[in-house]
Amino acid sequence: MNIVVIGSGNVASHFSRAFVEAGCRIIQVYSRTPAHARALASTWTVPAISQLSDIDTTADVYLVAVKDDALETVLSQLPPALNGIVLHTAGSVEMAVFHGYARRYGVLYPVQTFSKEKHIDFGHVPLAIEASDAETQESLSRLAGLLSGRVFLCNSEQRLALHAAAVFACNFTNHCYAIADDLLHEHRLGFDLIRPLIRETAEKVMQHKPREVQTGPAVRQDIQTMEKHMRLLQEHPDWAALYDALSRQIGRS
Amino acid sequence: MNIVVIGSGNVASHFSRAFVEAGCRIIQVYSRTPAHARALASTWTVPAISQLSDIDTTADVYLVAVKDDALETVLSQLPPALNGIVLHTAGSVEMAVFHGYARRYGVLYPVQTFSKEKHIDFGHVPLAIEASDAETQESLSRLAGLLSGRVFLCNSEQRLALHAAAVFACNFTNHCYAIADDLLHEHRLGFDLIRPLIRETAEKVMQHKPREVQTGPAVRQDIQTMEKHMRLLQEHPDWAALYDALSRQIGRS
Numbered sequence: 001m002n003i004v005v006i007g008s009g010n011v012a013s014h015f016s017r018a019f020v021e022a023g024c025r026i027i028q029v030y031s032r033t034p035a036h037a038r039a040l041a042s043t044w045t046v047p048a049i050s051q052l053s054d055i056d057t058t059a060d061v062y063l064v065a066v067k068d069d070a071l072e073t074v075l076s077q078l079p080p081a082l083n084g085i086v087l088h089t090a091g092s093v094e095m096a097v098f099h100g101y102a103r104r105y106g107v108l109y110p111v112q113t114f115s116k117e118k119h120i121d122f123g124h125v126p127l128a129i130e131a132s133d134a135e136t137q138e139s140l141s142r143l144a145g146l147l148s149g150r151v152f153l154c155n156s157e158q159r160l161a162l163h164a165a166a167v168f169a170c171n172f173t174n175h176c177y178a179i180a181d182d183l184l185h186e187h188r189l190g191f192d193l194i195r196p197l198i199r200e201t202a203e204k205v206m207q208h209k210p211r212e213v214q215t216g217p218a219v220r221q222d223i224q225t226m227e228k229h230m231r232l233l234q235e236h237p238d239w240a241a242l243y244d245a246l247s248r249q250i251g252r253s
Numbered sequence: 254m255n256i257v258v259i260g261s262g263n264v265a266s267h268f269s270r271a272f273v274e275a276g277c278r279i280i281q282v283y284s285r286t287p288a289h290a291r292a293l294a295s296t297w298t299v300p301a302i303s304q305l306s307d308i309d310t311t312a313d314v315y316l317v318a319v320k321d322d323a324l325e326t327v328l329s330q331l332p333p334a335l336n337g338i339v340l341h342t343a344g345s346v347e348m349a350v351f352h353g354y355a356r357r358y359g360v361l362y363p364v365q366t367f368s369k370e371k372h373i374d375f376g377h378v379p380l381a382i383e384a385s386d387a388e389t390q391e392s393l394s395r396l397a398g399l400l401s402g403r404v405f406l407c408n409s410e411q412r413l414a415l416h417a418a419a420v421f422a423c424n425f426t427n428h429c430y431a432i433a434d435d436l437l438h439e440h441r442l443g444f445d446l447i448r449p450l451i452r453e454t455a456e457k458v459m460q461h462k463p464r465e466v467q468t469g470p471a472v473r474q475d476i477q478t479m480e481k482h483m484r485l486l487q488e489h490p491d492w493a494a495l496y497d498a499l500s501r502q503i504g505r506s
Contacts, residue, residue: 068478092470092478111446113453113468117461120453126446154442161440162447164482164496165433169447170454171469172499173426178463178506180418187414189407193364193379194415194422195459200366200373201423202455206448208370210431215366216424217345225321225345229417238502243417245498246425249491253431 001143004028004056004084006074007065008036010114011089015063015147018122020044022146028056032070052077061143062086063108068093075101085136091163094156095130106131106140109159113170122147128154128162179239211253218250254396257281257309257337259327260318261289263367264342268316268400271375273297275399281309285323305330314396315339316361321346328354338389344416347409348383359384359393362412366423375400381407381415432492464506471503 001024005016008031016026026044031037034050041048049055052074055062061084066074068090078086078101086102091109098105109128112120127144129151131137137153144151154162177198181191204213217225226247233240254277258269261284269279279297284290287303294301302308305327308315314337319327321343331339331354339355344362351358362381365373380397382404384390390406397404407415430451434444457466470478479500486493 067473068475092481112450113457115457115466115468118457124449126449152446158440158442160481160485161436162442163478164485165436165442165447166450167469167471167482167496168429168436168492169433169451171467171471171503172429172495173451173454174458174463174467175499175503175506176421176425176429177458178467180422181463183414183418183421187411189411189415189418191458191462193405194418196377196379197365197419197423198426198455198458201426202451204366204368204371205427205430205444205451209444210427210434213368214424214427214431215368216420218420218424220320222321225416228345228413229420232413232417238498239421242425242498242502243420245491245495246428249495250424250428253428 001025001061001146002027002056002059003061003063004030004059005040005063005065006030006052006055007063008033008040009065009067010116011110012063012065013040013116014114014120014122015065015089015110016040016044018147019063021122024143024146027059030055053079055079057082059084063089065089072097072101078102085131085139087140091166092160094160095132096156098132102132104132104136106136107156107159108140108144109154109162111162111166113166123149126150126152128152128159130155130159179242183239214250214253216250218247221251254278254314254399255280255309255312256314256316257283257312258293258316258318259283259305259308260316261286261293262318262320263369264363265316265318266293266369267367267373267375268318268342268361268363269293269297271400272316274375277396277399280312283308306332308332310335312337316342318342325350325354331355338384338392340393344419345413347413348385349409351385355385357385357389359389360409360412361393361397362407362415364415364419366419376402379403379405381405381412383408383412432495436492467503467506469503471500474504 003026026046028047029037029041030049037048037050086105087108107130111126125148127148129140131140279299281300282290282294283302290301290303339358340361360383364379378401380401382393384393
């Protein structure tokens, strides 16, 4: 399986590594920025390109992992009538984005958060797939199966909901951690003090549904404690507003 | 070390187990509800009481782990002039609550979330302590040190901030998980799909500060994606409002 990787960010890097470890061959890496293309391409000692017209037209798969707002521009510059499958990896972009730009196409969306610093074991990453036609779906399913044991079909509408759910479960959660960090720092306490709590909060929902294990003043309707926290937060109107909104929602649920 | 446990909820249960495992002796368990007192007391085959006047006045420690709003009522009913140390375990109740009710007192606040179903290894739970006087502080520090390797001094004001930080990092985080669960369910997708993401999000901040590892459309200022998510959420005004508020805060930070 010969793959051209288009993009050089976190998603492109993590997918490249996973493909190589699964025995696939990366044959080219494209990035608009030549230095970025070279950096990723040199990891696999393959050619770097920064013009889409230089793309190898014999590849089996073109993995387009670029920013959502650059995706259509990139697709419009691909050589016409490629035989390989063109894939994007975005949670919130409909598969219809490929219309007119590719013959065989699909989506390979990893439900995970990637950062430069941290290795991800792809074997456990749920991979949502969607394809232009049955044959492509079969190829994509086989390809995804090389990377992960958790491949599932997911249409564009479901994928958008899945991405929004991921924003709540990951990005908004991380922002709650950040507020906690700031609050602790303000009171000369270290973030380390709540790391075990953060880990336990995540571990709890590995076995249970979140609503079954909700704790704290809001679910107990402990008004006194909530009022004390609101007073503490009064110099941070943003956090106070969030505290109030979240507590009300938890109280109602 | 002889301990009377006052309360029979999650915190009382988890502390009791930790004390026994550390070689302390539970000598009585009190709960207003006789059946609850008996249930916990029978675990350690000790007497259950449901009248505070029946309390053993020879104990070294009285651990009061009741709901915050019941705390003062319980303290006011303790026999006067106990020699043992009276402790509460609440994050948001000032140590001053003991004034007039006890001679030697303090706070032993565990920075962790407890549920019935799940065992907690107390050895890694940060324990915030505060005491009425230097001698009591030394005793409390020694007692807490039997349970955990992470004992630290923390005044009432700091403890309130720590508790509020815990609400953000645990309770609000769990509510974000719950919204994600509901969203997935609405689109016929299972919560299992984002469990690896939840775990990775928590694991990331074990080594890094949350602001350093924030990902997602809000921090990228990916307006298109945020608008798609807002349209998806329009039938859930609560979630949409939260999405908007959190995204704005992340965008500003």
